[in-house]
Amino acid sequence: MRLVVARCAARYTGRLSAHLPLATRLLVVKADGSVLLHSDGGSYKPLNWMSPPCTLAVQEPDDDSAARGVRVVWCVQHAKSDDRLEIELHEILHDSAHELGVDPGLVKDGVEAHLQVLLAEQIELLGAGHLLVRREYPTAIGPVDILARDASGGTVAVEIKRRGDIDGVEQLTRYLELLNRDPHLTPVRGVFAAQEIKPQARVLALDRGIACMVLDYDAMRGVDDVGSRLF
Structure with missing residues (x-):
């Protein structure tokens, strides 16, 4: 699992369109390919996400984006639809990767x-x-x-x-x-x-x-x- 804390903006296009203005957020990239954007609030639900199957490509910003302070662009494309999530990273505050291994899953008490x-x-x-x-x-x-x-x-x-x-x-x-x-x-x-x-x-x-x-x-x-x- 990769955890990135960054000042970023995001735009989702496809079956619906939505955007997130520039703010500091947690980006989670899971081993299954899913990408999630979290704020420091709103309980467990991410602000936006892309579920697998999807691919993540890292691109350099164009001249206009670079002029706005964008350092790198993540382009997340769904494999079976036109859904696309573009994340513009302006400043990376933390970037780490962790091997979690196979999770045994939730064991409910009283089953x-x-x-x-x-x-x-x-x-x-x-x-x-x-x-x-x-x-x-x-x-x-x-x-x-x-x-x-x-x-x-x-x-x-x-x-x-x-x-x-x-x-x-x-x-x-x-x-x-x-x-x-x-x-x-x-x-x-x-x-x-x-x-x-x-x-x-x-x-x-x-x-x-x-x-x-x-x-x-x-x-x-x-x-x-x-x-x-x-x-």
Whole structure:
């Protein structure tokens, strides 16, 4: 990644036209070819940018531009359209390059995998007498998040989502149809568990005989002391 702090002006042409008057800004050139212009405000969003695929060419200014104080011109041309970003650099205050390597990506706290581990460890949250059979119980159409036995020995299939919507209910329905063909498991009842369950998903689940369970992630981690709440 290349970071340049410079007094610059910019002009964008193509599907729309826009310009940035002369000011001090941060220019970011990423390894994927994207070029972004940032001010020292306005939160995370750049003032202007060019997304890949695009090419960056560095050119000398013409006589008129040089007379206005332009030292160098960046011409960023999109590869699949006429969009073009021209940046006139008047004064470069900082110029550095850094190798960031491959980013592992954002890992959200409380995603399905974390919830699955916690619920497996606290299987009694499903009800007294429940026992864990296994996590990621394999089926021909994919693994069931949790398979358990209730106090009476009945099989329970649990589908876990961070946000529970209709697609999650449909997924659990398919698992239940398949599991109930197994004479060693049937009858299998379903539990749709999520941190938040949308009203439409709840209606569909209950209509199909699937129980709904809201998971309190903080309480399951022991971060939130439910007994100390005022409300």
